[in-house]
Amino acid sequence: MIEINGVSLAYDVTNILSDISVTIPKGGVTALIGPNGAGKSSLLALVARLQPLQSGAITMDGLSVASTPGKVLAKKMAILRQDNHLGSRLTVRELVGFGRFPHSRGHLTAEDRKVVDEALMLFDLDDLSGRFLETLSGGQRQRALVAMAYCQDTDYLLLDEPLNNLDMYFARDLMRSLRRIADERGKTIVIVLHDINYAGTFADRILAMRNGRIVADGRPDELITTDMLNTIYGFEIPVTTIDGRPVALPFR
Ligand SMILES: Nc1ncnc2c1ncn2[C@@H]1O[C@H](COP(=O)(O)OP(=O)(O)OP(=O)(O)O)[C@@H](O)[C@H]1O
Ligand SMILES: [Mg+2]
Structure with a gap:
């Protein structure tokens, strides 16, 4: 509550x-x-x-x-903000993996990777997982951000x-x-x-x-x-x- x-x-x-x-x-x-x-x-x-x-x-x-x-x-609690600036050369999988940071402190375990895979699948990002964020469309990038927030579990x-x-x-x-x-x-x-x-x-x-x-x-x-x-x-x-x-x- x-x-x-x-x-x-x-x-x-x-x-x-x-x-x-x-x-x-x-x-x-x-x-x-x-x-x-x-x-x-x-x-x-x-x-x-x-x-x-x-x-x-x-x-x-x-x-x-x-x-x-x-x-x-x-x-x-995880939050997706209204405005997000993602200029760097990160892949979708790396970005989504950042959601695990509170759990993994930067070193993804097998369990963390499982959650990342699940989030990529849930938000239809599996085919885009290796792509750099700067190469995505606005909607694809938005889905990656939602997946990152979800990944924080x-x-x-x-x-x-x-x-x-x-x-x-x-x-x-x-x-x-x-x-x-x-x-x-x-x-x-x-x-x-x-x-x-x-x-x-x-x-x-x-x-x-x-x-x-x-x-x-x-x-x-x-x-x-x-x-x-x-x-x-x-x-x-x-x-x-x-x-x-x-x-x-x-x-x-
Ligand atoms: N840093 C700031 N300094 C001064 N005013 C601000 C600041 N941030 C927001 N405001 C003002 O606070 C009010 C509420 O803004 P907020 O972003 O919370 O609205 P919102 O309901 O999310 O609107 P939107 O649907 O456009 O996203 C607005 O009038 C905005 O101009
Ligand atoms: Mg707003």
């Missing part, structure tokens, strides 16, 4: 996050949605301690994110817009894989998404942010309504139902 309590964040005098308190239960998929600039990445960065807390508290399974040693935290996986650059086939494939590792391995997935229909299809719960606050929190069928989406995004979005699920149609 991730407990976020009274968390605020400001740069100079601008409030980015305002007194956020929310609990993310262990297991399952929680989607974080909201307009550009709402504070989704900022909140995730605080949870992953990529940024120091200014106020409030965050715990993960009772461990304070602020004071738990990095080595311990790195075995508990943590209970919590925080993913900031992992569908960036993915075509429809791989976006669906990635969401299905995440759903499966949540269901079959008890992983807790927190995922920032802009496509609310992916959130509606694959998440158990949706947290919506706007202007540095959580403005809605509930199951997909509670959140994906014209009224709720208007509150979150500020415009009228028709919603229909397909196979019993709400589907937003933001096209007109």
